[in-house]
Structures are given as C-alpha cells and as structure tokens.
Amino acid sequence: MEQAIIAGGCFWCTEAVFRDVVGVSEVESGYIGGDKSDPTYKEVCSGRTGHAEAIRVTFNPDTISLAEVYDVFLGTHDPTQLNRQGNDVGTQYRSAIFPLSSQQGEEAKAAIGRWNAENGQMAVTTIEGLDGDTQTAEWYPAEDYHQEYWDGEGQRNPYCLATIPPKLQKLRKSFQGKVKEGA
DSSP: OEEEEEEESOHHHHHHHHTTBTTEEEEEEEEESOSSSSOOHHHHHTTOSOOEEEEEEEEOTTTSOHHHHHHHHHHSSOTTSTTEETTEESGGGOEEEOOSSHHHHHHHHHHHHHHHHHHTSOOOOEEOSEETTEEOSOOEEOOGGGTTGGGTGGGGOHHHHHHHHHHHHHHHHHOGGGBOTTO
C-alpha cells in the first residue's frame, strides 16, 4: 500500500470522493502545511495557522497508480481557484499536493502538466512540503467527528448536500473505470 496527501478545498468533500475510488482502502481527513503543532479545526478555519484541510489516501498501486490518484484529484475539484473552492475561501482551502518523496513530487508536476494540457487552463495547485526527498510538512489527523463525515453527519448538512453530490457525479462521469462497485 502507498499513501498520498492532497488538499482540494473542504476535506469532507475530497474525502467523500476518494472513499468511492477503486484501490483506495483508507481516507483520513487532516491538516498539513502550517506552522502550529496539532491544530484544531477551529484554528485551521481561522486561516491563521497556514494549514490546508487535506486528506491522506491509502491506496493499492497495483489497482490505481499514483498518477491516477492525482488525475482523479485534479479532475474532481477546480484547481484553477486560488485559495478557495466555491464558497470556501482562504488558504486553508487551497489546492495542493504534499508529496511524500521526490518521486511523488515529480508525479505531481506531471499530473498538473497533464491537467493544464487537457483543459487549456492553468491549475494553481501547489506542490508543498518537500525538501529534496524529505517530507517537511507534518500531518495532523482531524478530530474524529470529521472522519467519514459524508457517511454520517454530512447527509444532514446543507453545505455537504449542495457540494458533495456534484463532485461524486463528476467522479462517476469522468472516471467511470475508477469508481468502486456499488458506489
């Protein structure tokens, strides 16, 4: 199994998408890229810690490659919006990839290049937290109530009900071969 860390706006939305992707065995919501140890949701939402709401995806590379993980990521949110996704505004909602190795960093650059070429636009997605072959950005799991949010509380949250179904439809339409059966 391998892991990838990506930030595409609200982590509830990104987590909901990747829980439906084949080869993905675990998705954990959390915070990365900031300057405060063990931040809380409230602190991250303030925009003052520098963290991004992100997900850590555990996947089987024999089923889905890292390149495909990055392609699904870029294809299911708007990577052209700087420091926002829809109504979520602030650096905590930035589009970013946090590679865990230089190989992941090179794959992230390639994925952004593919997205730019295929869409005729320029993604503002950043590649952060890597110094040579060392991951420098620390991962902090979000509080328990954020994990698997869409499967529980999210079904009653008006924001989630307006935001997540269109992302799931985009996944099913654009990445049909990457959707888990029954999802």
